Amino acid sequence: MHPAYSVIFFTVLSGAGFGFLSLLSVSDIVQRSLHSEFKLLCYGFGFVLATVGLFASMLHLRRPERAWRAFSQWRSSWLSREGVLAVAALAAAFLHAAFALVYGAYPVLTAIPVLLLSLATVYATGMIYAQLKTVARWNSKWTPTCFLGFSIAGGALLYATATSMAPQVQFSAGYPLYAMLALAAAWAAKSIWWKRGDSAKRISSAESATGLGGIGSVRLMESPHSGASYLTREMGYRVARKHARKLRMLAVLAGCAAPIALVFASIFVPGAVFWLSLASLSFFAGSIVERWLFFAESEHAMTAYY
Amino acid sequence: MTSLPESVDSKLGLVIDLDTCVGCHACVINCKEWNTGGYGSALSDGDAYGSDPLGAFLNRIHTYEVAGDSERSQIVHFPKSCLHCDDAPCVTVCPTGASFKRSEDGIVLVEENWCIGCGLCAWACPYGAREMDPGEGVMKKCTLCVDRIYNENLPEEDREPACVRACPANARHFGDLGDPESDVSRLVAERSGYDLMPEQGTRPVNKYLPPRPRRESDGISLDGLAEAERTGSDGFFGWLDRALERLG
Amino acid sequence: MKIFEYPAFNKSPKVSDEVRKTTCYMCACRCGIDVHLRDGKVRYIQGNRDHPINRGVICAKGSAGIMQQYSPARLRSPLKRVGPRGSGEFKEISWDEALETAVSWLKPIRETDPKRLAFFTGRDQSQSFTGWWAQQFGTPNYAAHGGFCSVNMAAAGIYTMGGSFWEFGQPDWERTRMLMLFGVAEDHDSNPIKTGLARLKERGAKIIAVNPVRTGYNAIADDWVGITPGTDGLFVLSLVHELLRSGKIDLEYLLRYTNAAHLVVVDDGGPRDGLLARGDDGEPLVWDRARGEAKCWKDCGIGAALSGKFEIGGGLTAIPAFELAAKKYLDSRYAPDNVEKATGIAAAKIRSIAAELAHAAFEQEIRLEQPWTDWRGERHEFMIGRPVSFHAMRGISAHSNGFQTCRAIHLLQLLLGSVECPGGFRFKPPYPKPVAAHPRPCAEHGPGRPMPGPHLGYPRGPEDLLVDDAGEPLRIDKAFSWDAPLSAHGMMHMVISNAAAGDPYGIDTLFLYMANMAWNSSMNSLGVLEMLERRDSSGEYVIPRIICADAYSSETVAYADLVLPDTTYLERHDCISLLDRPICEPDAAADAIRWPVVEPDRDVRGFQSVLIDIGARLGLPGLCKPDGSPAYADYADYMVTHQRKPGIGPLAGWRNSDESGSGRGSPNPNQLERYIENGGFWTSRVPDDALYFKPWNSAYQKWAVATGFYDEPTPYVFDLYLETLCKFRVAAQGHGARQPPDHLREQILDCFDPLPAWYPPFEDALGDGDEFPLHAVTQRPAAMYHSWGSHNAWLRQIHGDNLLYVPKEVMDAAKLDDGGWATVTSRHGKITVRVRRTAASNPRTLWTWNAIGKRKGAWALSPDAPESTNGFIVNHLIDELLPPRPNGMRWANSDPITGQAAWYDLRVRIEPASSGPASPQVPAQASPVGLGDGMLEYGKEWSE
Ligand SMILES: Nc1nc2c(c(=O)[nH]1)N[C@H]1C(S)=C(S)[C@@H](COP(=O)(O)OP(=O)(O)OC[C@H]3O[C@@H](n4cnc5c(=O)[nH]c(N)nc54)[C@H](O)[C@@H]3O)O[C@H]1N2
Ligand SMILES: Nc1nc2c(c(=O)[nH]1)N[C@H]1C(S)=C(S)[C@@H](COP(=O)(O)OP(=O)(O)OC[C@H]3O[C@@H](n4cnc5c(=O)[nH]c(N)nc54)[C@H](O)[C@@H]3O)O[C@H]1N2
Ligand code: SF4
Ligand code: SF4
């Protein structure tokens, strides 16, 4: 599948944004508040991250002026659901934060919707891909699991970073530890996803696609068009396997090993803000590679025709 | 809306005969010329005269080598357009409702004025039957010539898809596949018409007729046919004389 | 909510304001089309259901007519060259200036030495007009593209049967039980063949395709014979061997309808050796078995002898032609086991095909309850059919043994009795037409006067050659010389090289119409470009002037000094005439017109009208009235009022003032309106009792005379034995006044066999097969017409570049990568191309689509278009001359009998190459029409 940058940035940024929002809301639910005003800043950051991501996704639309229509089909379409949920989650976060701004408190009652809607949004994003029978790698419950894992890991990293920056709060090893756990869990899910994906049999082949398998093996002799087409651009993209292996290593290094090491360092080496910020950036970089591969390694059933 | 209709009144579709398709692309271009001024926006062509031309087409011909006999492969020309699936995943994924299946005749269409060009329906279609228009940025697909088949401005006999009317090899047939008595249903039954990618669960309406088995030799031998006299000792010219005598 | 309700859409949208019916010219098939117009623009083009050729269907090219009509490559105004030849630098000029320039060049030529004008037309379908014009001008140097196309088929067909494959006949699609298709990818009868194949499939008739490549028609055949190129003759004669061996031949047919019984003189090495024994009236003799005497063939039908040696008086001995044939083909040389290796076809397969042919012909005999009377007056209660048919085209003709191979196929048809019978191969009127009814070629010319006869024709023997007393060719292309005695269509592919070499003489002006000779219709294209640019010691171009009439910015346009821009086919009058290459069906005579269904939006003029204008300005006879004023206002006027013979004009329909005339009649000023009302064409059905056995059917002969095809009934027999060839042989043996040059004697003795023969293609015979072990051929893609379509935005997306298909064995042996680059080397040149693995071809044959590669800058395409970077033509590998023989002589790379260019004799080898682009590359030509650009959204204004 063609790795479109708008979609890669969208899923990574908004995923982290919603993850951050959900962890902020968790902290409100368990009443482990950061400094109120700083927390407002954090909500603002999460909000912006998620929104920027959503706008990035708009770049992917060829007719964004009609995007409002995408809210209409929530009954059947995961993409529509994602849109509805994202807006709802942002609205909930806005309400929650607004309440805090006005009344100086973060009520559990308004925090719960933020948590549920944020996670639901990320789940819906995952389901957009997971529902597609046409892309064997994606068509698995592990796809939304990974999306959720990465969202929460990103959120946790940001949260730990935030605690390291927050005024009037004693930085403790707890948040980095949670972040490390979340990171490990996310990458564990991802490795299962990869493993599954590598062995996931494409359910369609040139033989089933053409129905000619009964005669013998089927091989494209001449393409319907000598140049490219929308289909070959969009679905025909496939990264070379050797190249993919290297990129996977890079993703794991930047997105998992390095952040974990940096988070670990933040506990023992002075300068937690620095280490944790670096860990977050590294994680984002790794996630972008991971997300690029998410598309580039995936093969569409339609390619059986080419 | 984007949910599929519970039932359809008829199942209009195409039957493609792989036994006679010569891969001439007539259906491809005629489809393009009909549709570029027809339903929805023009079917545009990016970089039309440049290094990287890329246009929207609703129908395409692939050519396959099928290794039938051990030595040399067979070639099958393979036309492909939207199959107007009963369980069309392209419809249910659509966030805007632009993609829909008509309950009247089962035709899957895109309401282009609603389409946001997200491309998800094309991802959902296993057949590669949808193409984004490079100019308009909306999703294009075979309309089954919905603006021909009912068109009262056309003579009755022309109310069939452009590709069917164009095809010189009579490899494309149009009709109601929901009606077991229709010509197309009979053809499918007679010739063991089949579905593409049944494993995708899309239940396509369009059917494909397989290439007939090659007829290498009909098992006739000349010796079986040769006349007894030929075995005479006077050879060919002896036979000739006798044969001429019989002629008079 | 309303915004979530699907807006009702119009299921009956308006299609067009008006439908105009004319004739397609996206290729030479000439289907009827319905052009839908909306707001003065072409909205949609579909096939005309009533049209005899296509009956409503249309092909990809025809459907893409819209993009041809609005192509950026259209020439916009007359052009005068300002840069060097080939640069593409031009200045736009007015028509007045253009016409005056042309006249100022042509007038002195005509007045001094008309042969210094070489007027050659390519895919021209107005040859009866352009040829006539050239005749009035007085130059002997006129021909159309047939010589490099398929003259082998035309000549072999006419000389053998008075009609040929190509588009002059077709299988009886309704009745045949078995069709053998030799070397056909697409052919001129593009749509008829496809609809025909579909009908055979419907009826369960069997199709056997003989072709080194298995695409297209060959892909849907029931059986595919992947023959080694150039060996079809051997394969067919092996089938003949089998049929003879087993007595599966139609003796009655041979006796009645062929010259099998005609007596051939035995005169070992003497001046009459191999000629037919003739009576005092000049008619061939046969031996009457019952009476034991020689008789005129006309007076003895099935009673004639087919074997024996007879004294026929005057001390002569003679043998029936059939005996010579039988003896020849029964030789074990043609036994399946002995041809297996050369042809690449298993002996068992050959035997089984022979059996199937015999079975279909004789066990599935057709009996139509249709009485008919033959020319001898004998009434037949039935029409007996042998439902086996054959069709063959360039896979046969584009070889140096193509004439004889095509003759071999005809021989097979005749032995099976399957020509002009129900279920067999049928002629389309005005064919059949024996050689005797065709003119002889003419080259008689002189200053200021027209030629007395037409340029092209069918020589009967050395006496008809166009050579001077010294044996030197009279024509610039050397057609009808000893090099190619039966070059019935001329030899267009030799014009530029001969003119550049001044051999046999130099010319002053080269006038090209509708031919892309600077690229895909030349052999040795790079060499041709050099010849067009070549200058003599004084700095003048050796071909001093070039006029090019084209509609688009082709490669050749860049080499013209003067460009006459033609209209598109939708903008002009054209005439698809019975005097030309008509669109008839076996069941009906037909002709058609084109008429301007859209107005040109550029300063262009229909070429034929321009030629009429130039002719009048030159004062050519026939083109001027006695008072010197123009005889015709334009081509439309010519189409209606011109008379070739009294009562016979370009259009056959609605003649006479009361419109009663079919074929014959006086001009009718309303004729074009009648055609337009009728959908652009006219047909006249052949009467039922005249539908088959046309050459011998008195009802047909009568109808043909009435329709104007013959002046009197012309029954004849098919020439299984071709005496004309023997006359050349006799000359080569030293007899007669006209003698071939010595270096050609051996070749004539070898190749001019009066009985169909097979000899290896000349390139194969060079004997360095190990160095060039592979064959390379091209095929017509169905969705592209030569070079016409690359500027067509839709078609170029299907064929924007091409790959060389390489058999898997060769890929593996040469270690080539699928999709990678390779160098292909021939005796003449080298190209670098991308390759694709295939297992669906003959294991020693490489192939690609024809004419896809383009010169940079041509056709208004951007210079980095895939047509130039990846696309290629194999023409760079083919030379018009074969490598020198030990004696230093170079033979033409063509059929020695007809001069047909031997495109498919090409032998090559292949090696891996590191990378692209395709080579050779020719530096970009400037585009006189600018470049096409950007996004195309045709029809946008009509979307709702
Ligand atoms: N390698 C290889 N070469 C081949 C062959 C092959 O099989 N292999 N085949 C050969 C054969 S059979 C043929 S016939 C030739 C064909 O080759 P050509 O006869 O050269 O034919 P085209 O390439 O079609 O070019 C004809 C010209 O006609 C112009 N044209 C198109 N429409 C119009 C019009 O309406 N008016 C005017 N005035 N001009 C127009 C085009 O722009 C083009 O420049 O190629 C030959 N060359
Ligand atoms: N779409 C389209 N139609 C066209 C044209 C076009 O350019 N495009 N061109 C028109 C013109 S000018 C012409 S002349 C006709 C030609 O029409 P075709 O006769 O169909 O010509 P080619 O495409 O050259 O196909 C020749 C076939 O012969 C095969 N072949 C080559 N060598 C041999 C051999 O030795 N033996 C056998 N048995 N087969 C062999 C090739 O594989 C190929 O399939 O088509 C006309 N129609
Ligand atoms: S073929 Fe593809 S686009 Fe057409 S209905 Fe089926 S899934 Fe949808
Ligand atoms: S591209 Fe258009 S039709 Fe397809 S899913 Fe998106 S909105 Fe629906």
Ligand code: SF4
């Ligand atoms: S039915 Fe109409 S839209 Fe569909 S492929 Fe055929 S011509 Fe195109």
Ligand code: SF4
């Ligand atoms: S028009 Fe008919 S024969 Fe030609 S490619 Fe289409 S389906 Fe095949």
Ligand code: SF4
């Ligand atoms: S076969 Fe030739 S004439 Fe007929 S529609 Fe196609 S391009 Fe036109």
Ligand SMILES: [Mo]
């Ligand atoms: Mo040709």
